[in-house]
Amino acid sequence: MEAVKAILERAKSGADLSETEGVVLLRQKEPEAIAEICQTADDLRQKQAGDTVTYVINRNINFTNICEQHCSFCAFRRDEGEEGAFWLNTSQILEKTADAVRRNATEICMQGGLNPKAKLNGASLPYYLRLVQAIKAEYPQLHLHAFSPQEVQFIAREDGISYEDVIISLRDAGVGSMPGTAAEVFSDRVRRVICPEKIDTATWLEIVSIAHRMGVPTTSTMLCGHIETPEDAIAHLQKLRSLQQNAIENGYPAKITEFILLPFVGQEAPKPLRNRVGRDQPILEDTLLLTAVARIFLGNWIVNHQPSWVKLGLEGATEALKCGCNDIGGTLMEEHITTMAGAQGGTCMEVETLQKAIQSIDRSYQQRSTLYEYL
Ligand SMILES: C[S@@+](CC[C@H](N)C(=O)[O-])C[C@H]1O[C@@H](n2cnc3c(N)ncnc32)[C@H](O)[C@@H]1O
Ligand SMILES: Nc1c(NC[C@H](O)[C@H](O)[C@H](O)CO)[nH]c(=O)[nH]c1=O
Ligand SMILES: N[C@@H](Cc1ccc(O)cc1)C(=O)O
Ligand code: SF4
Secondary structure, eight states: OHHHHHHHHHHHTTOOOOHHHHHHHHTOOOHHHHHHHHHHHHHHHHHHHOSOEEEEOEEEEEOBOBOSOOOTTOSSOBOTTSTTOOBOOHHHHHHHHHHHHHTTOOEEEEEOOOOTTOOBTTBHHHHHHHHHHHHHHHOTTSEEEEOOHHHHHHHHHHHTOOHHHHHHHHHHHTEEEBOOOSOOOSOHHHHHHHOTTSOOHHHHHHHHHHHHHTTOOEEEEEEESSSOOHHHHHHHHHHHHHHHHHHHHTTOSOOEEEEEEEEOOOTTSOHHHHHHHTOSSOOHHHHHHHHHHHHHHHTTTOOOEEOOHHHHHHHHHHHHTTTTOOEEEEOOSOOOTTTTTTOSSOSOOOHHHHHHHHHTTTOOEEEBOTTOOBO
16 A cells, blocks of 8 residues: 555656556555545546546447458457448438538547458548548538548558558548557557457557657557456556657657547457456446556546446446546447447437536536547
């Protein structure tokens, strides 16, 4: 307990914790120590981000779930022709966008499977650019938060072009920011088990750094609660922190806007990983401790922290607002990826429901843009 208190004092004084210190915090089992860690995270949240909790009105559009990869946590992907496979055409996407705009969305969050047939004139990039242009032509004011580093690498590989060229083209067509998914856990040992076909740690960091250099802000995520160790989790946070330090120190025009913890949902995930992890739903207590440690460890470098109501339920996400989070996330309108994995939180939130959850813990709420401007 004395060791924990000393570490928390250092964090409160504004110091960046070492990985060893982070691991000590994450390994705590005593309720008293855990309560102190959450209290420190809550204090730092107040100091760094204030008492107002933000939300964004957005819609997820997953344009296809046909994917050439086979991540062992993913219940969303399908082979072409398999039951449940889908691939939206432009008019379906525009209908969903029109409905989102009618419901006051400011953001479309677009991601999909890696579909080698998604090409125009034999190339992937023009296909993705057409998705972007179709939306931006009709709704130039909408913010497009689209395509993970894995999707960027897929396009570059299919077309034999550089990551930089892909990112510049997407940016110039109207992509406003990049979701920091596909990060999973930055341990190549773990990645060989849970996502052996995915980009490795170094490539994820490289692509996100290029995005920052090219003026494209990104989010950042971590998939937790599967086979990662506390050391893996802290190493992941350390890599995000130093990526952000690098963007700031080099004066890049963009950086990481937020950190989102994504607890693994196993219920409908492929059986090998589901069985190895041994549970269907995330353990709330473990998620909350990691939420708090992430706030403390990322320090002043990443000030916006968001829980996932999809995965924790709105009640669990509201608890996370007391353990370091200052944002409740998006309305989403239709969530598929983790809902297909058996997540219990729902697929859509009304603005009023998010506001009530925030009010229930005596905090004020505020609508934000994707880039955290108050609206
Ligand atoms: C499904 S992918 C979509 C974009 C693209 N296919 C990719 O992998 O980057 C988005 C993210 O969803 C998350 N996800 C997928 N299955 C999940 C599950 N069963 N539980 C929690 N998160 C999951 C992963 O973190 C993954 O990177
Ligand atoms: N937590 C989840 C999110 N969060 C992302 C936000 O909705 C938003 O796009 C971001 O904060 C940028 O403004 N998105 C999901 O699709 N699923 C989640 O579980
Ligand atoms: N789109 C979110 C993150 C996200 C997306 C899909 C998920 O299933 C989970 C998380 C972001 O980076 O901003
Ligand atoms: S997580 Fe993404 S890349 Fe992996 S199988 Fe699912 S859709 Fe494909």
